[in-house]
Amino acid sequence: MADFLIRRADLRDVVWTDAAPGALAPGAARLKVDAFALTANNVTYASFGEAMGYWNFFPAADASFGRVPVWGFATVTASNADGVAVGARVYGYLPISESFDVVPQRVGADSFIDGAACRQGLAPIYNTYIFTAADPGYDPRFEAEQMLFRPLFTTGFMIDDCLMEAGEPVPETVVISSASSKTALALAHCLKQRGQVEAVALTSPGNKAYVESLGLYARVCTYDEADRLHARGLTAYVDFLGRPTLTADVHNALRDRLVRSLVIGVTDWEGNRTPVALPDPQPEFFFVPTYAAGRAKALGPEVLNARLGTALSSFYKSATAYLTPERASGKAAIEAAWLDTVDAKIAPSRGLVLGF
Template identity: 70%
Template structure:
């Protein structure tokens, strides 16, 4: 067995290390990682690993190292848990490792929660493992799209819901930074399907043509033009880039038209994130597990899943027109893929699907 380790204070310093497979205790199960997606979202997990406790899901022996979580499929290879059988396959939060152990609780036909002590107090959405045999939204032909987009689309869908269903006031225009990121495109898709709201993409010059071709945005502009931005009506800014100087440009350009400013991630993870004084509204950090729990309390979990499931399937089909899965296998390929993702060298038209 081997684990992919990342130096917490230098995301470019990585290595594979051998790991022993200890005897499995009662109440535990061992899963083999089959395949997973790697996106800029995983770099965000590493960037905010300590602040948001992403490093806590799969602790490394040396606290200076981290095991970044990814989303993918894994198969049970050994089980000492009632009702959990070898050969069952699950979708969920995985380490970049050959195997990992869980302590399943609430085991049922749809899946289980990992009840391990070190995962207590962490967001349940990340501790949930979904059995493919009991997942109504699972489609074997769309596994790549599920790994690439299910968690990212969920974020995009929740942002859309936050702005357009529970927001007060509801914006007429949404400006989205790092607009070629997969979560940003998921949000743009949701807003386009909803209708009645303009979307403006902010991106680097090299991604302008790609974003125009997707048809997801009403307008595409580069970051250099942000200080001269014009929008229709009340406007929300959704920030995936995490660059305070850009946020300041948006706030100062839009003035009273800006009614919401949401911070989602930091694709510009090496940039200077020192705070800058801003005119209102002040930026809000949007954390999906918190918002999802609030909406589930209002609508009920079943209704959330119904709405999200229907939207997810439509996006899987739509995404095929602008993102092509790219498969790679082996330790060297995974290390290279991580380096490319950290350095933002992966084309937005590609989605990395990796296996050990």
């Protein structure tokens, strides 16, 4: 069994290990990784691996290394778990490994939770494996889009809900950094569906033409224009880049018009993150599992899941215009894709779907 390991202290230091899988434990199931997406979001998982516990999902024997989580499909190849049949296919959180073992709990017709000891106390959204045969959000025509976008769209959907449905005051403009990232595109898509709010993109000069071509944003600005930014009415800032100096430029430019400032991720993971003094409102860290749990309690999980499922199905059809999935397989391809993603060499119009 091949495992792709990343040194926690140096995301460019990677190694492959091979070991024969041991006997399957009672109550466990073994999953073969079929395919997975690799995006900048996975680099965020690694860069926040210590602080947010992402390395704990799939620990490595050598604690100085880790297995970064990815989203994709896997097939059950052996099972000692009731209700989890050999041949069943699931969607969920995977390691970059040929196979891995789970301890299914709360097994239902549509999903199960991995109850492995290393995953106790971690967000349930990451521990859930959904059977494709019973998943209302699964469409075999859009498998690539599901791997590339489903978790990221969920984040964008929840941000949209937070700003436009559950928060006060409701902004008329939303400024989005790292506007070419997949989660930013999902958010911009959700905002555009509403019609009454403008999304303003902040991006690098190299990505400006691509972002403009999408038709998702009312305006597209480069980062060096942020200190001269203007916006219509009450404005929210959604930060995917994680560069404090840019946040300061946005806050200082918008001043009294800025009513919300959300920090989502850090696509600029190697940048200087030294805090900078900011005028109010102070940035809020937006953690999807916590927010989603609160909304499920307020609305009811069935209502929230129905809204998300409807939005997701619509988005998959649109997503084909935002990027082109690119499939590759094998150790060399996976390693090269990881290093290129770490070094931000993957154009936003490309969607990497990998396998063994």
